[in-house]
Amino acid sequence: MFRKFGLFAGLNQTKRLLDVQQPNHHLPMLDAVHEVAIYIHRFHNLDLFEQGWYRIKVTMRWEDSDTDDSYPGIPARVVQYEAPEVGADNLCRVWIIDDTDNSFSTPPFRIRYARQDVFLCIMVSFYLSFGGDEGKAVILKFELLRTSTPDIGPELQSSLDACAASVHEYRIPPKALLGLHSYCPVYFDSFHAVVVDTSIHISLLKPGYHTPRPKVSSYTSDSWASEGKAYEDNVESNKAMFIKALISAHDILLEDLRRISKGINQAIDLTGITFKPAVTKSPNDTSPAHAKIIDDEAPLQLSNSMQVSAEKAEHYINHISKDSFQPLPWDDILNTFQSVGNQLLYLWNTFLKFHRENKTKIMDFLQNSWANDRRTEWSIWMVYSKVEMPHQYMSNGVERTSLYRSMHGRSSSTTRRLINDPVQTAIMRAELHRRGIAQMRINNRSLQDMYIFGDPLRVPIIIVERLENMYRSASVNSYLIPSEEKAIHIVENGSRAIKMSENSPQRNEHVLRVVVFVHGFEGHHLDLRLVRNQWLLIDPKIQVLMSKTNEDKTYGDFREMGLLLAQEVISFLKRKMDKASRSGKLKDVKLSFVGHSIGNLILRTALAESIMEPYLRYLHTYVSISGPHLGYMYSSNSIFNSGLWLLKKIKGTQCIHQLTFTDDHDLENTFIYNLSKMKTLANFKNVILLSSPQDGYVPYHSARIELCPAASSDFSKQGKVFLDMLNNCLDQLRTHSDHRVVLRCDINFETSSYGRGFNTLIGRAAHIEFLECDIFVRFIMWSFPELFR
Template sequence: MLRRLGWLIGLSQRSRQAKKTLDAKPYVARVKPVLMIDTVQEIAIYIHRFHNLDLFQQGWYQLKITMRWEDNDNKSSGIPSRVVQYEAPDSSSGDSYGVWRIDDKDNSFLTQAFRIKYARQDVRLCTMITFTLPLEKYQGSATCAVILKFELLYSPSMENVLAKPLDASPAAVHEFRIPPKALTGFHSYCPVHFDALHSVLVDVSVHISVLKSAAYRRPAIQSSDASNGEKVTGGSVQASNKELGQMASADKKLVSFVKALLRARDIMLEEMQRLSKAAGQAIDLTEFISTMNDVLLFDSAPTGKSVEDEGSGQGKEQVSLEKLNGCDLQSDGWLCSLTKDHLSRLFNLLGGQLQYLWSAFLSYHRDNNTRVMEYLHDIWTKDRRAEWSIWMVYSKVEMPHHFINSGMDESSQHGVHKRVPSLLKSNDPAQVAATRAELHRRSIAQMRINNRSIQDMHIFGDPMRVPIVIIERVWNAPRRTFSDNSYLRHVDMIDSSLHYDDEIRRKKSGSNPTQIGRELKVVIFVHGFQGHHLDLRLIRNQWLLIDPTIEFLMSEANEEKTHGDFREMGQRLAHEVVSFLRRKTDKYARYGRLKNIKLSFVGHSIGNIIIRTAIADTSMEPYRKFLHTYLSLSGPHLGYLYSPNSLFNSGLWILKKLKNTQCIHQLTLTDDPDLRNTFFYKLCKQKTLENFKSIILLSSPQDGYVPYHSARIESCQQASFDNSKRGIAFLEMLNNCMDQIRAPSHERSSQQQQRVFMRCDVNFDTTTYGRNLNSFIGRAAHIEFLESDLFARFIMWSFQDIFR
């Protein structure tokens, strides 16, 4: 009891002593504003122009742009923080109204409204929008992609609108994915095409950097220091340890922020120097670069000692960016040795440098936006071949000198067959090609696409749904005996095509300067059976994107007239083409001397037979020497003499018997009892392919409407084992066609040039077709050539010089 009483008295005394201490020295809370150590993502979108390729509906249009992180379901979107209008919109014509605006509800940017009245109309927008995205949870540099979304808004009103708001609704959407690798710093051209029903081109460039956040934290409250040598209680020790742990974590986080800014600064400097050199207008950063590495990061204390070393006797500590630039960014060793105060100052200095560079770039871009856009467009064009090679398989095959009845199918000599793994037991070339494409599609499913380029979600959104294109470059070998077989050389197709591109550029650069004049480039598009003149508009649009200077004709001469004789259809097309060429040559002659004509043809299905018939017409004789490129989309060049699709053959038989369709008789070589007197046999003997400089044959093993071998102009199993008159006549037709392709093409200068001859297998994603009659009989793939333009992008942009 006495012991307990003594304990209570001691407690009371200690309480009174503590009270006196507090009365003598009251507790003081120190309030210190702390600069926020954080970074933000800056993404600038420059919209140069809106070009109408093929908008079917006139009216008012508007572009809406939003931005969000990929992993947060629209919860954190980019905020438009800066808008610069480079040029004032032309409102005098009444084709634009209003100004751009920002919608705070969804943090979207909307351009001014503009009216579209005709095809190939240009609308200059010339607007730079900068979006800011927080990087709070990524600790300096993003580990998540950004989704950039473009919406095309449409209002059908064609009347001039005044101050009332535009009642527009979404018509099409195009999304892009900016991968994390590009978010540290990147400059790229980014074309927006929308979809097949809204074929436009919006010239856009994207410019990315990481900047220091300009925000401040709320004032932090710190407890007063323990003074006069007072002992720290156990609770204070725990609090102190916790604070030390937080400081260590904060230092590590700060290191990652410094690394992010340093990397972004170096990328920004490199990109600015590259862009200024390409644009031919230098950015004066000499003084900035010369002083960048010599700036002392930390000022010394007035006593000549640093803050941390004050009283330690170690003297003044100075750290320069030159030392920082030499460190390994993959290891945090050197940065972690710095104190938190040093890291904070380093962070602020790098942030200031980045802000200076970013502002200098935006100012430079405003003065040189067209040159920068052109340069980035050229880089984008060159990179397409490498990016799209994911879905393309290249090979190079020697052209056989002659096809004979050897009892062996040419497919056994075919490059595709030799490269197929042994697990493929089928001898059917179409089945071999389809299986090979499916194996490649499965390999894509296991592929991790982790590039730095901006990804078009029309393609990268679901890579398994993209067509697989197998490109076979066929080249002429020295003349050999008839018994020799074709063989495959494992040559990289990309290298050979690059060699071809280089040769074309060399010839252009070395052209005779005395040949001054304009060049007329004409492309004729011919539809197929019961087709429409706009069937090939997607191919036309891709060609226009590659070469906007072409003059094109969407043939209407045989629209609703494809049931008759091919000779009549070819004659109608020939007269239509000659009339078109005369109008264009007269127009060009009025503006100067016409130097040359390049005449190209694109045909779908039996449109290819109409094209070849038209070329054989006498009215086309003066223009045959100008033939340049021939692009065949699933054309039955050898007819239906050997057609494996029994269901489709039944349909052909019905058309012949019930409707007496003349072109079907000619396709099946039943228009004359003697095969050598049939239309197709005689067509193959005429020189309809010999004058083309480039021939590209597109086929699909999924196409049941056109025999696979006929679209590719090659032999088949049935013909190889058929020693009857039918088989012999077929091989004679085949050899006549191949002799034309094998013959050297002739330029106007009479110099021989190696012809470009390619076979391209397009394998579509059949899972999108569903189970219906079209997919069962093979019509779905036949029509897909007209409704999908991805395969055309791959082929035409990978071999651009062929289409220029």
């Protein structure tokens, strides 16, 4: 059964949530419900592949239960808290509640172009039956529905069936069901790149209590008495659970009101609210309860009836705190239940009114809090460390070997083999961390994204190394903190960093921010769209160039590809700068680059072109995704090396000759050796090198720009040339600036899902995973948002 309602219509239905058979007694039953208010603010289209009419469907269920007795969430009311643009032809006027699955669907809206915003501004409130103390969690499910007939106008869209295009789920832990106020970004899959700005507000409320109706029964008097005794024992054991849960929900809601009020610098009117007495108060203390206040300025006055109820609540709390099983009079229990429940309900309604008056400020505050919390939550899969920037490597073999060992630590007889193989060392380190995650019990009061928390062991492990010079001041040490101090320090400094960024004078000035994405060998200009989408979420005002100029030319000479890219970038920059200058507000330009595979060599070649020299002072952040910066001189993948040999022999691919140093008989005249001499990395304020030990397409040391065991023991001219290239690149990464950041990020994918196919054997699976997985991108970007703004 469908129920459709107009744009400004309201719904306030009353349903009995616990649809179960109860024994036939006149003893009142205590009830409680979780109210889950979902504010669906904005639908932002990053990159949907198809135009048409879309809608968002929302359902709720108990975790691990899809049966009828799971008591799913029931839509209780809908509020259009802000009117969309009148007369807009991209929004239907009807939303739907479906009684068959207790779902809510937003009005259909039309998507016509990328980066389009649709402001839905609608709130749906679900009721969930009280889950008790067994620790049940709730799955909040968002479905992206698309109409198969997009040409029909908005007046008929609500009557058409829509198919599910994508799904995203969040898990609401048991602790969060007692109280939560959180921003909740809803992402869908890479083929439906959108983000739905929502916020979730939850509290446990008292709907009332009821007395089961008497029925004609066939029980004997003995069985009736036995059942009645068991029923009363069950009621007695559950009433303490209800009262304690309501008290906890009261405390959480009050604390969240304080936090939000302080965060948006807006006072909340709590006049007339009475607060429960403290649970820890001594049972022998007969002094009256005192009111708590949100601003700590003046106490609230309690009426006589409220004061009596508060004292009875205190008496019952002290009674159950002593684990006494002696039943209390039902009048006292019900008065306590009513007192605490009424206070909680009043607080909840006060919040809803406060939200209506400050909805934009509250959304911004929750969104900033969510961004800061990502650093702590995602640190589960991230390992942070600080390492000293390597010194100049010497050509002498003895000195070279000793430096390599000092960099990786002294080896014992049992670990020397692993230390001499950095790839295996990185894999083992990540595997040990993954085993630690398997033993964790993640039990917090935050929403859990099921795309990540659905199977935590399949999430990539990221080992982040900050390269620092010895002379670097302590002011920048906040980027990477030891594990035991990391969580607290990151939250504090992260919050401070975001506030400084928002209060910066340049925030109100026009700063042109451009990010150029360069694909790899035989790549497509949309290969890096997942990185682009995350960057757009962090900084929606960036101008994006997905380079197309070399899309069909990656078999050629790097010099030619670099020149074409330089011309493409300059043309794009000039258009954007001219447009900004006409408004007279252009203050600065920040130019960032992201490259995948050989795209990193193409973009570095472009930066070495003379026509790019005027723009080098604008360079900001450089993200290298598995880039072969040192070529394939010491590639250990024999299968892949055979493929490179075939490409050179059969197709005569020039860039492969350059990658393997066969483009000239003299190694010191080869392309990559000469590229290392050019200051292509020196002008970036931030350099991030992403690598993976599972990537067999790019040598591990080449992506990380570091020494490898084979080079450390090679005393030939080839070893000397490699060391020269390495030193040239490291010289560009060294800096005397206190604000420059150089990171090595080691991405360790969970490879059990790859199987034993040919792609896994040759190392291609992990190389392509950089383009098809966006979890590691989220982790890095939201852990270091300062580098991408």
